[in-house]
Amino acid sequence: MQQPPHAENADVRMRGFARRTPVAVAEAWVDRACRPLPPEMTPLAECAGRVLAGDVTSEVDVPGFVRGMMDGYAVRAADILGASLYNRIPLRVIGASLPGRPFDGSVAAGQAVQIMTGAPLPAGADAVLPAECVETSGDGVSAQADVAPGAHAGRIGDDIARGTQVLAAGRVLRPQDVGVLSSIGVAEVAVVRRPCVAIVSTGNELLPAGSRPVGVCIADSNSPMLAAFVARDGGLAEPTGVVPDAPEAILDAMRRAADVVLVSGGSSVGREDFAPTLLTQHGTLAIHGIAMRPAGPTGMGTLDGRLVFLLPGNPVACLAAYDFFAGRAIRLLGSRPARWPYRSVRLPLARRITSAIGRLEYVRVRCVDGQIEPISVGGSSILSSTSRADGFVVVAPDSEGHPAGEEVEVTLYD
Amino acid sequence: MQQPPHAENADVRMRGFARRTPVAVAEAWVDRACRPLPPEMTPLAECAGRVLAGDVTSEVDVPGFVRGMMDGYAVRAADILGASLYNRIPLRVIGASLPGRPFDGSVAAGQAVQIMTGAPLPAGADAVLPAECVETSGDGVSAQADVAPGAHAGRIGDDIARGTQVLAAGRVLRPQDVGVLSSIGVAEVAVVRRPCVAIVSTGNELLPAGSRPVGVCIADSNSPMLAAFVARDGGLAEPTGVVPDAPEAILDAMRRAADVVLVSGGSSVGREDFAPTLLTQHGTLAIHGIAMRPAGPTGMGTLDGRLVFLLPGNPVACLAAYDFFAGRAIRLLGSRPARWPYRSVRLPLARRITSAIGRLEYVRVRCVDGQIEPISVGGSSILSSTSRADGFVVVAPDSEGHPAGEEVEVTLYD
Numbered sequence: 053m054q055q056p057p058h059a060e061n062a063d064v065r066m067r068g069f070a071r072r073t074p075v076a077v078a079e080a081w082v083d084r085a086c087r088p089l090p091p092e093m094t095p096l097a098e099c100a101g102r103v104l105a106g107d108v109t110s111e112v113d114v115p116g117f118v119r120g121m122m123d124g125y126a127v128r129a130a131d132i133l134g135a136s137l138y139n140r141i142p143l144r145v146i147g148a149s150l151p152g153r154p155f156d157g158s159v160a161a162g163q164a165v166q167i168m169t170g171a172p173l174p175a176g177a178d179a180v181l182p183a184e185c186v187e188t189s190g191d192g193v194s195a196q197a198d199v200a201p202g203a204h205a206g207r208i209g210d211d212i213a214r215g216t217q218v219l220a221a222g223r224v225l226r227p228q229d230v231g232v233l234s235s236i237g238v239a240e241v242a243v244v245r246r247p248c249v250a251i252v253s254t255g256n257e258l259l260p261a262g263s264r265p266v267g268v269c270i271a272d273s274n275s276p277m278l279a280a281f282v283a284r285d286g287g288l289a290e291p292t293g294v295v296p297d298a299p300e301a302i303l304d305a306m307r308r309a310a311d312v313v314l315v316s317g318g319s320s321v322g323r324e325d326f327a328p329t330l331l332t333q334h335g336t337l338a339i340h341g342i343a344m345r346p347a348g349p350t351g352m353g354t355l356d357g358r359l360v361f362l363l364p365g366n367p368v369a370c371l372a373a374y375d376f377f378a379g380r381a382i383r384l385l386g387s388r389p390a391r392w393p394y395r396s397v398r399l400p401l402a403r404r405i406t407s408a409i410g411r412l413e414y415v416r417v418r419c420v421d422g423q424i425e426p427i428s429v430g431g432s433s434i435l436s437s438t439s440r441a442d443g444f445v446v447v448a449p450d451s452e453g454h455p456a457g458e459e460v461e462v463t464l465y466d
Numbered sequence: 467m468q469q470p471p472h473a474e475n476a477d478v479r480m481r482g483f484a485r486r487t488p489v490a491v492a493e494a495w496v497d498r499a500c501r502p503l504p505p506e507m508t509p510l511a512e513c514a515g516r517v518l519a520g521d522v523t524s525e526v527d528v529p530g531f532v533r534g535m536m537d538g539y540a541v542r543a544a545d546i547l548g549a550s551l552y553n554r555i556p557l558r559v560i561g562a563s564l565p566g567r568p569f570d571g572s573v574a575a576g577q578a579v580q581i582m583t584g585a586p587l588p589a590g591a592d593a594v595l596p597a598e599c600v601e602t603s604g605d606g607v608s609a610q611a612d613v614a615p616g617a618h619a620g621r622i623g624d625d626i627a628r629g630t631q632v633l634a635a636g637r638v639l640r641p642q643d644v645g646v647l648s649s650i651g652v653a654e655v656a657v658v659r660r661p662c663v664a665i666v667s668t669g670n671e672l673l674p675a676g677s678r679p680v681g682v683c684i685a686d687s688n689s690p691m692l693a694a695f696v697a698r699d700g701g702l703a704e705p706t707g708v709v710p711d712a713p714e715a716i717l718d719a720m721r722r723a724a725d726v727v728l729v730s731g732g733s734s735v736g737r738e739d740f741a742p743t744l745l746t747q748h749g750t751l752a753i754h755g756i757a758m759r760p761a762g763p764t765g766m767g768t769l770d771g772r773l774v775f776l777l778p779g780n781p782v783a784c785l786a787a788y789d790f791f792a793g794r795a796i797r798l799l800g801s802r803p804a805r806w807p808y809r810s811v812r813l814p815l816a817r818r819i820t821s822a823i824g825r826l827e828y829v830r831v832r833c834v835d836g837q838i839e840p841i842s843v844g845g846s847s848i849l850s851s852t853s854r855a856d857g858f859v860v861v862a863p864d865s866e867g868h869p870a871g872e873e874v875e876v877t878l879y880d
Binding site: 097121211224261281434435 | 510511514515525526528529530531535537564565566567568582583584585586620624625626632633638639640641642643644645646647648649650651652653654669670671672675676677678679680681682683684685686687688689690691692693694695697698705711736738779780781785809845847848849850852853879880
């Protein structure tokens with residue numbers, strides 16, 4: 053079969069669009085529509101990777117007591133002033149201080165208390181004489197060096213002083229941040245609520261995800277893909293399953309309790325594309341038709357306070373529409389950076405990429421021997437191309453493409 | 467208080483170590499000890515981010531039927547050969563083919579069937595004439611262009627042909643991979659089992675994680691921190707809670723059902739450091755004492771088939787010991803790359819870093835105005851320093867450090 057001239061079908065489906073909204077304008081609509089969700093108190097053990105809703109200030113000193121920072125002997129520094137190998141000063145050991153088991157008494161002149169790292173410094177003592185500066189003899193020891201007052205003694209609040217801001221709002225909590233929160237006695241943390249995202253796949257031809265395709269039916273690949281993307285972007289995915297191409301069923305699914313509704317399929321202007329009309333009738337269809345390929349037949353709007361994204365049914369277009377618009381919304385609602393959570397690198401092109409002026413082009417590529425190879429598949433229906441691809445190159449709307457050899461930015465899928 | 471000369475206490479606690487194992491030797495021990503865990507069948511919806519245990523080959527063609535790739539009319543290409551704006555060829559429209567609702571008949575000479583993108587091409591037809599190449603009139607249409615046989619018709623297996631390997635063993639599944647697996651009818655996937663990791667914090671001074679510190683007690687910060695790291699590295703964390711400094715209690719905790727046991731605290735050679743002795747008595751203490759700072763007092767070995775890591779109780783040392791050794795083991799058991807899941811960049815040093823020859827130094831740093839600033843805190847007890855830090859610089863064992871202005875690699879915590 054010879055390759056037909058218009059293998060990518062998005063354009064043709066778009067011919068019905070009166071105008072196409074530039075990608076940047078659609079992104080700006082998303083940015084205006086999305087404010088971070090309110091906080092929710094969450095147990096410490098579930099907070100890693102969540103976004104802190106407010107500044108956290110410590111109400112306690114860590115540590116809350118003077119502690120030994122080395123193994124050795126708690127002493128009064130003045131008692132051993134001038135001690136050296138040639139001027140050993142004897143001390144009487146009156147007990148020991150261990151972590152959690154402090155010495156229950158006071159160190160007087162000429163006395164010492166054995167102390168372990170992390171243990172409380174006993175009353176009366178003002179320094180730790182390290183174990184290697186000591187010679188033991190019977191029930192006593194001899195200091196072979198002196199120490200300054202405060203030596204090897206960790207002060208109260210050394211790690212975190214009461215009243216210190218330890219973490220700022222907007223922080224994506226790292227493992228060690230969770231440790232820090234634990235150390236100041238925080239058992240529950242106010243983190244930004246995760247957006248609930250209902251996922252609706254429409255199409256009479258669709259079988260539930262993971263079904264073996266039979267006859268003229270295909271398995272729903274968009275729902276499980278979108279659910280994984282939503283989780284990546286910090287949302288709570290709630291797949292609805294497959295919905296037939298029937299206006300009532302689609303409207304019901306759009307009205308599920310959610311912060312964001314993703315409807316894949318039926319997003320264009322054909323006679324079976326019900327979702328845009330439903331959104332116009334029952335809510336607001338703010339944008340419909342985007343100047344990009346694939347994913348031109350993408351819509352977005354609102355319905356009773358929900359954000360609704362109408363994503364093309366063709367899976368590559370669905371992926372691109374998610375990544376440009378819906379994922380951005382989910383990240384912003386969760387108070388995360390709007391930008392893609394992808395790495396990018398700059399590499400030269402092995403072959404040229406062409407694109408039409410006026411629309412953004414999303415080109416799947418492989419990185420081979422330090423060069424970028426565009427993947428030569430026409431259709432936005434070829435989902436497997438996004439598994440074979442290492443990432444994608446975005447050709448700007450004002451560009452006709454890039455010649456072979458030019459270094460361009462490739463965004464890596466992982 | 468003047469800063470004492472040995473503020474970092476790891477060295478002093480290590481003075482009891484007869485020898486210190488180089489970091490590279492300990493890493494090699496981990497690499498030898500860890501083989502990927504066996505696969506487990508997992509529902510598709512839970513597979514994103516998991517590691518594929520075996521190659522996946524498609525047992526079906528996707529699509530399993532010839533489909534229209536554009537909206538238009540299914541035709542016999544030979545019927546309209548030579549059609550143009552000046553040679554319109556009439557066709558009689560005998561029905562429509564929609565996705566999931568194919569035309570139940572055959573296209574004969576002079577006939578056409580309206581077809582939507584993704585719908586099955588009816589029997590008899592061999593091409594799709596795009597809608598914009600057609601003029602409608604009554605119950606018929608006129609072709610205003612011709613098309614080659616096969617035009618705009620997606621062949622069987624265009625996306626994935628039966629027998630094709632779609633994904634290879636070891637792949638960390640991306641969202642789109644999950645979509646691909648769904649499209650070939652895979653409802654459950656054989657992925658590498660995640661290592662179960664028991665987390666044990668020892669210390670009489672410890673209160674449960676998130677407890678407000680009281681008197682001479684501190685809250686366990688290592689357990690929640692380690693649990694978050696384990697999750698990051700693809701393990702299933704099972705915190706055991708706080709265990710007192712008592713041999714029987716520590717041994718019981720070490721014997722929990724798990725692939726890996728992390729014991730924090732009591733990992734050195736002091737009289738209250740029970741874990742190394744227990745591991746020697748009941749299992750194997752393969753390595754004890756590492757030539758690094760912090761985290762010198764780290765041990766590792768095996769107990770009844772479990773891998774056991776003895777991590778220092780001081781939280782910064784605990785973090786470093788986890789990241790160098792335990793995290794590596796958990797990643798390898800899960801069939802993930804051994805390397806850190808961190809990004810790194812090269813930046814010049816704002817101030818010099820010094821280090822002793824013979825040991826690796828883990829230096830927490832901030833990135834300020836495009837330069838690396840070492841964080842000037844002595845103790846490995848100051849966990850908050852790892853929240854303030856943007857990352858760390860590793861000074862190699864054969865280096866005395868780096869002068870100000872030298873460009874070095876900084877590994878970023880996020």
